[in-house]
Amino acid sequence: MNSQDIRKQFLQFFESKGHLIVPSAPIVLKDDPTLMFNNSGMAQFKEYFLGNAEPKSKRIADTQKCLRVSGKHNDLEDVGFDTYHHTMFEMLGNWSFGDYFKKDAINWAWELLTEVYKIPKENLYVSVFEGNPEENVPFDQEAWDIWKELIDEDRIILGNKKDNFWEMGDQGPCGPCSEIHVDLRSEEEKATVSGKSLVNNDHPQVVEIWNNVFMEFNRKADGSLEKLPAQHVDTGMGFERLCMALQGKTSNYDTDVFTPLIEKVEEITGLKYTSNEIATISEEQNKINIAIRVIVDHIRAVAFAIADGQLPSNTGAGYVIRRILRRAIRYGFTFLNTKEPFIYELVAVLANQMGEFFPEIKKQQNLVTNVIREEEASFLRTLDQGLQLLENVVSETKGNEVSGAKVFELYDTFGFPKDLTALILKEKGFSYKEEEFEVELQKQKTRSRAASEVSTEDWSVLIPGNVETFVGYDQTENKVKITRIRKV
Ligand code: ATP
Ligand code: MG
Ligand code: MG
Ligand code: MG
DSSP states (O other): HHHHHHHHHHHHHHHHTTTEEOOOSSSOOOTTTOSSOOSSSGGGEEEEEEESSOOSOOEEEEEEEEEEEETEEOOOHHHHHHOOOOOOEEEEEEEEEESOHHHHHHHHHHHHIIISSSSOOGEEEEEEOOOOOGGGGGGOOOHHHHHHTSSOGGGGGEEEEHHHHHEESSSEEEEEEEEEEEOOOOOHHHHHHHHHHHHHHTTEEEEEEEEEEEEEEEOOTTTTEEEEEEEEEEEEEHHHHHHHHHHHHGGGGGGGGTTHHHHHHHHHHHHOOTTTTTOOOHHHHHHHHHHHHHHHHOOOOOHHHHTOOOHHHHHHHHHHHHHHHHHHHHHHHIIIOSSSGGGGHHHHHHHHTTTOOOOOHHTTTTHHHHHHHHHHHHHHHHHHHHHHHHHHHHHHEEEEEEHHHEEEHHEEEEEEOOHHHHHHHHHTTTOOOOHHHHHHHHHHHHHHHHOOOOOOOTOOEESSOOOEEEEEEEEEEEEEEEEEEEEO
């Protein structure tokens, strides 16, 4: 089954259970000061759970574009190194706002996975919240009893507060969750170690696919819990991971969500990506694989963020996007030998692949392509020199901690985000003195405040001409600033 059909079936299934299907909210959030990017399906429904707004329907389902690169959920460091954490991913979700609760949610999740998608029951594990008396939260007996009717007891795992209890903040709605994990190991491997002991243990082939949160409590200011007057369900299933399970793969990158992008990178670079099925690969090939995974992952995050109105810039959410793109550019430059812009060429593949379901990527295709090409060209102008400087710094450093002032110079003069420099240093077994970097940064801020009150950081130079086009808003600190593309 291809990924388009997998997505469709999810939505049709919940539609058949009385859910209203709604579009994904934008990946970039403009009206939530607590969050830069949408990082889960529930973010757009927060006000319903808090009782501040009325949902259009008590049952809703959708797929949400999510980005986990900052704040509480930051998976950036894992991306490319594992095969199932992405920066941008789709979260399929179904919600009950004061309507159905655990019994229906669990039974429907089971029905969808085992009857519609036909995942063998022997490949599934579930987790139930074990309870935590110190924090005043009980064992989720109700979920346990429902699961017991569906699955062998030895496939039900007890989970701790970290993995199996969801809270929005120190106060407010909260409740236990039940996760579903899929075991994609080979039969031989399954015979050697029990899957149960591997669940939630970061085994690359025993992965969490679906989280079902049951909001039944309200945490009060004094820390105690009271039962909510209306109980809610909030679920999130990783779409790319589901595709991996249904397409019989052991890596998200071997599914049709990623293969067209990978093929394009192969075509441009003349290099080959090796699928996860190949057991032994050289160290050299492993580096190529990681670089390709990083690039095909990051292009999705960057392209969708731009399509949703967030241009790369030097501040706030825009800088997060610029950092992600520069990370991808450097992986290409160092490991795939790409010395010219090429990542922008992936936008057409993405638009072709995702445009039917997410029309914004098709609509903004030209803008996204041009912005990425310009960003690549501009960073490539300084990347080589910067890398050489870093090489020199490393060879002159005694010990394994380089000067923070040099890292600042790379940031200031060569456009190297500090986390990118840290990543390159880490590959060489080095780190840097962070306080020194911060001191230099502070000095520069004082200098530039004095020099100018007007920020022009969000202006991107695009195509020759003399027209200014309004393309969206950019939020920096507490101000909402208009971002324009200046065509010169
Ligand atoms: P994990 O433990 O694998 O990091 P999580 O517990 O942080 O996942 P949840 O917050 O429960 O994830 O999100 C719901 C679902 O979204 C997960 O069950 C998973 O399938 C998917 N998911 C979470 N993070 C990512 C990611 N970075 N890339 C792809 N899918 C993800
Ligand atoms: Mg996580
Ligand atoms: Mg988890
Ligand atoms: Mg989870």
